[in-house]
Amino acid sequence: MIAISKALLSQEQPDLKTNCNITWSKITLTGIKNIYVGAYYKPHELDELSLSELWSSLSKIPKDSIIWLLGDFNMPDINWVNETLKPNCKNRSLYEDFMEKLSHLNLEQMVKVPTRLSNTLDLFLTSHPSHVHLAKTLPSLATSDHDIVFHEVKINRGRPIQPKRLIKQYRKTNWEAIRSDMRSFSNSFISKAHTNPDEAWNSFKDSLNESCIKHIPTKISKSRADLPWLTPRIIRLIHKRDKLYHKLNKSPNQAKNQKLKSLKSYIQRQIRASYWSYMENVIFSHDSQPGRNKKFCSYIKHNKKENVGIAPLKSDGFTHTDPVTKANILNKQFESVFSPPKPLSLKHLCSKLLTSPSSLMDQINVTPEGVDKLLLGLSPHKASGPDELSPVFSRNFIKKSPPSFATSSIYP
Structure with missing residues (x-):
């Protein structure tokens, strides 16, 4: 079962269902990819048919989508901290095939702590692990022997607006x-x-x-980020196309309709040619050209598809997402490589005072x-x-x- 707030535009996806205990819903948000949320249950550890139907269901999801798949996978013999099989694993071929399928589908498992006794049975598979900022377990409800798996996911909607400067x-x-x-x-x-x-x-x-x-x-x-390959000439053609489109809506005409189609096709060819010309200038420009690296890095930055930043950090057994706490954890790590200051011994001080003074540095003019x-x-x-x-x-x-x-x- 999947419960989604009414504030979100969601829709059940019956086409993704297969012959296993699985259900899917699609969440549509303006400015980001479609999010496919799935709930799955595998009743037995050695149920190969259920896993086969799961892979079949996942293969039907459009590639350019965000996947969140949660459920009881009943796979106790995996150590998810280092993503290896436990030494007492008896069905290594089944488990190895499971790990290989996850890698092939570009899915990452985010639950690293036990959810039932000492085993991690309840998993959270996602195609965008950088969106997950927090993953932890909560006490179980009523008589359930499985802990509640809680995740905090952050998604940036739309293209970031560059501030005016x-x-x-x-x-x-x-x-x-x-x-x-x-x-x-x-x-x-x-x-x-x-x-x-x-x-x-x-x-x-x-x-x-x-x-x-x-x-x-x-x-x-x-404040808005324009596409650099849209030249003033192409923009004028786009304005001309829009004017022709509005005229055609007011008074339909076969000749104008044919002219609009030809203009659309011509603009599309010009945009493609301008785009690839811009890309050649960015990627294949000479290294000595001023600002070449800055231009290339700016292009890569504006094409990012995931959140860029410091991932959640773990300290003293807890996962932290607060920026200040993460900065303190990194600062503590950097300080650990330096030796703590120690007072000089009397022997060391005497040796420094009694030895000949060091040569002085030449005067700087x-x-x-x-x-x-x-x-x-x-x-x-x-x-x-x-x-x-x-x-x-x-x-x-x-x-x-x-x-x-x-x-x-x-x-x-």
Whole structure:
């Protein structure tokens, strides 16, 4: 039996039933794949006919779907923690065939703890294990000898909307005005005696940011993610097709209908050609091309089909899904590889004080030319560092500000 909330659009799937104790329902949600929820029961451990009918039922589900199959599979001789057979397994061929079928159907079993005495009989098979954020057992109901299997599943509906962000247009920057502002600031800055380096740095950064806001034009990015292979020409053709479609609805005409079909076919061919041209540019572009890796990674990210993130982590026998708890578990794991700090012994301290001092490091000379050289070597495709200054700004400011960035500005 499957109980589904009325708030969800669901429908029974009688076509998926076979000659075994199984039932299926399909949940339809806007923006995600169809979810097929199944309940299965195998009465005997060695019931090969029931398993055969189960595989037949699973093969009927469309490939591009999410599968949740729960039930009592009566397979006690599997250690699901490491997914191996127990040493006392008497029907190894049956169990090995079961594990092989799961792998062939790309299904993963999520219940890792015993559900009846010391055996894991109640299983949860899914095609998307990254959706499952929590799996645990609860006390049984009434006189049942099986524990309740509880799962928490997280599904993101629809395509994620990219937040709007501010984009600086460095090509339209008034570099002369910025240079003039920084010269004025440099004179007032040098006239003051700064004893706190943090205050000096904040003063410099605030003045530079204020000048950048005034003289660097900005624009707001789009919140919707457009398909990059839809060129302006193709978009104009799509608008033309839509107008023709509305005209045809108002006044049907055989000639217009034929024209609409030809235009649809032409647009489809243009979209295919533009898509494969874009893919060739992303995948087969030269490694030295600026931003090549960023473009490829962005394409892969926008084609994800599952949740990307840190999976639930287990600590002290409990599975945790809270982000803060997972961060603390990882931090504890990283700290475990370092030796704990120990106080130095008196013998060690005396040996360090009585031995000859170590050789001193040569003096570091910082020159304006050297600073400019390092800043010019920054990659414009990298993100800002701790100073919050974009490499694009640093490179262009030096090029537009001869002879030296250091002489026309202030370094913290």
